[in-house]
Amino acid sequence: xxxxxxxxxxxxxxxxxxxxxxxxxxxxxxxxxxxxxxxxxxxxxxxxxxxxxxxxxxxxxxxxxxxxxxxxxxxxxxxxxxxxxxxxxxxxxxxxxxxxxxxxxxxxxxxxxxxxxxxxxxxxxxxxxxxxxxxxxxxxxxxxxxxxxxxxxxxxxxxxxxxxxxxxxxxxxxxxxxxxxxxxxxxxxxxxxxxxxxxxxxxxxxxxxxxxxxxxxxxxxxxxxxxxxxxxxxxxxxxxxxxxxxxxxxxxxxxxxxxxxxxxxxxxxxxxxxxxxxxxxxxxxxxxxxxxxxxxxxxxxxxxxxxxxxxxxxxxxxxxxxxxxxxxxxxxxxxxxxxxxxxxxxxxxxxxxxxxxxxxxxxxxxxxxxxxxxxxxxxxxxxxxxxx
Amino acid sequence: xxxxxxxxxxxxxxxxxxxxxxxxxxxxxxxxxxxxxxxxxxxxxxxxxxxxxxxxxxxxxxxxxxxxxxxxxxxxxxxxxxxxxxxxxxxxxxxxxxxxxxxxxxxxxxxxxxxxxxxxxxxxxxxxxxxxxxxxxxxxxxxxxxxxxxxxxxxxxxxxxxxxxxxxxxxxxxxxxxxxxxxxxxxxxxxxxxxxxxxxxxxxxxxxxxxxxxxxxxxxxxxxxxxxxxxxxxxxxxxxxxxxxxxxxxxxxxxxxxxxxxxxxxxxxxxxxxxxxxxxxxxxxxxxxxxxxxxxxxxxxxxxxxxxxxxxxxxxxxxxxxxxxxxxxxxxxxxxxxxxxxxxxxxxxxxxxxxxxxxxxxxxxxxxxxxxxxxxxxxxxxxxxxxx
DNA sequence: CTCTCATGGTTTGTATGCTAAACTAAAGAG
DNA sequence: CTCTTTAGTTTAGCATACAAACCATGAGAG
Numbered sequence: 159x160x161x162x163x164x165x166x167x168x169x170x171x172x173x174x175x176x177x178x179x180x181x182x183x184x185x186x187x188x189x190x191x192x193x194x195x196x197x198x199x200x201x202x203x204x205x206x207x208x209x210x211x212x213x214x215x216x217x218x219x220x221x222x223x224x225x226x227x228x229x230x231x232x233x234x235x236x237x238x239x240x241x242x243x244x245x246x247x248x249x250x251x252x253x254x255x256x257x258x259x260x261x262x263x264x265x266x267x268x269x270x271x272x273x274x275x276x277x278x279x280x281x282x283x284x285x286x287x288x289x290x291x292x293x294x295x296x297x298x299x300x301x302x303x304x305x306x307x308x309x310x311x312x313x314x315x316x317x318x319x320x321x322x323x324x325x326x327x328x329x330x331x332x333x334x335x336x337x338x339x340x341x342x343x344x345x346x347x348x349x350x351x352x353x354x355x356x357x358x359x360x361x362x363x364x365x366x367x368x369x370x371x372x373x374x375x376x377x378x379x380x381x382x383x384x385x386x387x388x389x390x391x392x393x394x395x396x397x398x399x400x401x402x403x404x405x406x407x408x409x410x411x412x413x414x415x416x417x418x419x420x421x422x423x424x425x426x427x428x429x430x431x432x433x434x435x436x437x438x439x440x441x442x443x444x445x446x447x448x449x450x451x452x453x454x455x456x457x458x459x460x461x462x463x464x465x466x467x468x469x470x471x472x473x474x475x476x477x478x479x480x481x482x483x484x485x486x487x488x489x490x491x492x493x494x495x496x497x498x499x500x501x502x503x504x505x506x507x508x509x510x511x512x513x514x515x516x517x518x519x520x521x522x523x524x525x526x527x528x529x530x531x532x533x534x535x536x537x538x539x540x541x542x543x544x545x546x
Numbered sequence: 547x548x549x550x551x552x553x554x555x556x557x558x559x560x561x562x563x564x565x566x567x568x569x570x571x572x573x574x575x576x577x578x579x580x581x582x583x584x585x586x587x588x589x590x591x592x593x594x595x596x597x598x599x600x601x602x603x604x605x606x607x608x609x610x611x612x613x614x615x616x617x618x619x620x621x622x623x624x625x626x627x628x629x630x631x632x633x634x635x636x637x638x639x640x641x642x643x644x645x646x647x648x649x650x651x652x653x654x655x656x657x658x659x660x661x662x663x664x665x666x667x668x669x670x671x672x673x674x675x676x677x678x679x680x681x682x683x684x685x686x687x688x689x690x691x692x693x694x695x696x697x698x699x700x701x702x703x704x705x706x707x708x709x710x711x712x713x714x715x716x717x718x719x720x721x722x723x724x725x726x727x728x729x730x731x732x733x734x735x736x737x738x739x740x741x742x743x744x745x746x747x748x749x750x751x752x753x754x755x756x757x758x759x760x761x762x763x764x765x766x767x768x769x770x771x772x773x774x775x776x777x778x779x780x781x782x783x784x785x786x787x788x789x790x791x792x793x794x795x796x797x798x799x800x801x802x803x804x805x806x807x808x809x810x811x812x813x814x815x816x817x818x819x820x821x822x823x824x825x826x827x828x829x830x831x832x833x834x835x836x837x838x839x840x841x842x843x844x845x846x847x848x849x850x851x852x853x854x855x856x857x858x859x860x861x862x863x864x865x866x867x868x869x870x871x872x873x874x875x876x877x878x879x880x881x882x883x884x885x886x887x888x889x890x891x892x893x894x895x896x897x898x899x900x901x902x903x904x905x906x907x908x909x910x911x912x913x914x915x916x917x918x919x920x921x922x923x924x925x926x927x928x929x930x931x932x933x934x
Numbered sequence: 935c936t937c938t939c940a941t942g943g944t945t946t947g948t949a950t951g952c953t954a955a956a957c958t959a960a961a962g963a964g
Numbered sequence: 965c966t967c968t969t970t971a972g973t974t975t976a977g978c979a980t981a982c983a984a985a986c987c988a989t990g991a992g993a994g
Contacts, residue, residue: 160563162585163556164981165950171551172952178548189971197550198953203972226970227960314905323905368779380872389772391756391874393906401904402868406793406861415902473794480790484768484869486779514803516789517702517711518781552952553979560981577942586982591943614941615989 169205172197176205178546180215180234181259182365187221187229206232213238213301214258214545236261239302242290243537244309245352246282248272248327248376249446253289254530255296256537258305258545260362262530264296272328279333287342306346308539309335310355310532312379316394317350323395326412327376348539353397354388355535356493357381360527362538366489370481372399373532374474374496376444377412378420382485386542400424404476419480422473425449425495431466453499464502471503475510482511482519493527500526557593560585564593566934568603568622569647570753575609575617594620601626601689602646602933624649627690630678631925632697633740634670636660636715636764637834641677642918643684644925646693646933648750650918652684660716667721675730694734696927697723698743698920700767704782705738711783714800715764736927741785742776743923744881745769748915750926754877758869760787761920762862762884764832765800766808770873774930788812792864807868810861813837813883819854841887852890859891863898870899870907881915888914 161167172195179191188206192199209215216235220228236259245252249271255264268289270277286309294304313325320336339347350358357371361383368389371381378400382389390396400420401413408417421427425444432438432452437460445451456463478490496503504524512520549555560583567579576594580587597603604623608616624647633640637659643652656677658665674697682692701713708724727735738746745759749771756777759769766788770777778784788808789801796805809815813832820826820840825848833839844851866878884891892912900908 162563162583163551163559165556168551168553168556169951175548175550195550199972201952223970225962225968229971366780384772384777392754392876393874395905395907396872396874398874398904399872401871403864403902404791404794406864413904476791476794480868481872483789484784484787484872486781486784486786488780514791516786516801517783519783557980575942587943589981611941613991617942
């Protein structure tokens with residue numbers, strides 16, 4: 159049943175609203191909070207008192223006013239606690255410690271090539287426990303300590319249950335990540351698809367709604383954020399636009415289908431475009447820094463490389479146009495390894511969008527995320543679910 | 547700013563919850579409402595009193611209980627008021643009067659071929675006013691009278707502002723429908739895209755979330771309902787999956803793009819498939835009952851016609867798989883003229899979905915809507931926005 | 935047929951949390 | 965120094981939900 163309201167729930171709603179406002183608009187005075195939310199200033203004072211009590215908010219001196227008493231400025235206390243974020247990729251695991259504002263305090267990258275051999279879930283579990291322990295030991299002491307850990311996984315996961323259905327490449331199925339990790343840690347464990355994590359961190363940066371994150375690396379995944387919430391669909395597996403058919407008789411995809419977008423807009427695709435142009439041997443395989451190096455060559459003026467990126471951009475744009483037509487997002491953010499070629503891709507992405515989407519979607523805002531987007535989004539899971 | 551809560555808002559939330567429950571689960575007792583919502587029975591009694599006072603709910607006798615006092619059964623009073631729904635299509639305008647439950651009380655179809663000549667907005671306005679007046683005069687007297695009119699339009703419209711951006715085929719742009727009609731009627735006027743209206747009526751039938759409605763007629767439009775709310779995107783034009791590229795070098799679409807889904811999954815497409823198979827002359831054009839007649843031939847065993855429908859079904863399924871992968875809907879409902887060939891289409895739709903979508907999306911529920919889905923959804927706009 | 939008790943629904947008292955308005959605090963202007 | 969403006973707190977009042985006591989009703993036991 160949908161949620162009922164009572165005074166406790168009412169206060170919770172208002173408290174969240176005030177918290178979010180202070181979080182996003184610091185420094186801000188009580189009176190400004192009252193005015194922008196519409197809440198009575200007495201109510202705001204009382205809510206702020208609670209937030210100060212719990213140390214999530216601090217008073218940071220006085221602001222300006224043309225006449226009369228100066229406002230007391232409030233700020234969200236980023237150091238009230240810390241979050242752990244983990245990004246599990248096929249070739250490495252990145253772990254970060256962030257403050258509550260999402261700023262990275264400590265970061266560790268551990269190379270592990272899941273594509274080389276079969277990994278057992280227990281083995282990955284030990285790696286994760288190690289990395290999380292290493293990172294939490296770096297956390298400064300704080301009122302709330304480590305509030306939680308968020309884990310971004312490359313595959314189909316259920317955020318609600320904490321179970322990973324299926325991680326392709328890593329070849330792990332039906333793994334209860336939350337159950338496994340909760341045994342080791344006193345704080346809550348969140349898991350999500352890496353595309354969703356990227357979307358969450360992009361939302362923190364841009365606050366656009368709806369926002370679509372396109373995670374283009376070895377494959378293509380997407381995440382959708384609507385009104386600040388990750389959109390998960392009926393079974394928690396929404397956002398797999400990477401397996402959208404854009405060419406009915408196209409390339410065979412690892413999913414068994416033909417003509418999936420990810421066959422045309424991923425690093426794998428870039429590799430193929432370069433092979434087609436005779437720039438790489440057929441035996442060549444994806445290295446970790448493949449796109450970075452390819453982008454460097456293209457930037458140095460190699461016409462074949464530039465064309466390969468242009469082609470990739472066109473196909474990225476075609477898929478983005480499809481999504482734009484369907485969801486009419488306010489903004490699309492591109493992340494993943496492919497962003498190393500951002501400047502090379504953007505013109506052809508824009509062209510494809512203008513040709514292939516309708517009305518205002520032609521001019522949808524496009525941005526590129528930085529390399530840490532996914533792992534910061536993973537850490538963000540804690541803040542999004544526990545505080546805001 | 548997001549919404550704040552006060553006691554009035556709290557009551558409104560709870561009242562809506564109780565209203566919806568009675569609306570959907572009639573007949574139901576106060577105690578059952580209390581138990582399923584979790585609201586205190588005193589609260590339920592007080593809310594129900596208000597609903598009875600305003601005549602939206604009536605007591606309809608006693609239910610059963612194993613021992614003790616019999617429960618007083620409550621029912622939503624479908625005759626407390628009436629809604630008008632209008633479906634503007636290229637060849638006709640359908641107008642219905644429905645009760646608050648959405649049952650059609652009166653229906654009128656007026657053939658008007660917008661494709662034959664240029665229609666001015668004023669001309670269409672007069673038609674709509676005529677039809678709405680005709681239909682409202684049939685409304686039985688009721689406590690709340692006509693609560694509103696909802697208009698489904700085939701094009702890009704802004705639900706919030708009541709302005710139609712662009713109606714292709716009818717060739718009307720930037721028309722303030724709400725402003726024009728509000729002058730003539732005392733009740734509120736809602737407009738929406740026909741796909742969204744279909745989605746809304748499908749949601750009433752199935753209550754699945756997320757739900758996608760695919761409106762396949764002359765073109766293909768879609769509507770998305772998430773948690774009972776139509777998803778409209780940033781500018782109110784979400785749901786144009788009909789212009790999703792499924793073949794990058796495919797047929798030219800009227801939108802200027804190549805390979806749009808609607809070029810492969812609409813009645814226009816069926817016409818082309820039949821021409822390709824030599825079953826129709828190249829000069830043949832779409833008649834109003836084209837698909838109905840074609841389906842009849844196919845059902846009578848004409849192999850060429852059957853294949854044409856199978857091809858159409860495959861392409862419908864490809865687009866549906868794309869949407870399913872991206873949105874992971876609980877259910878996809880197909881509506882529009884194409885549903886006259888439902889039985890012929892379903893097997894190939896299912897096959898395409900199984901091949902082209904991932905995990906649970908392979909088995910997403912598929913249903914076909916009846917012919918009145920869009921116009922009932924238009925009427926539903928009133929109930930959805932004014933009562934529930 | 936009467937008593938008991940389970941079940942449905944109402945009444946009453948209380949707690950919570952919001953708002954409005956009065957009040958206090960502080961600072962610039964004249 | 966006083967007035968006025970702005971920020972924030974205190975107080976009083978109100979709406980609403982909840983809990984518990986209370987009333988109403990009917991089936992089953994005896």
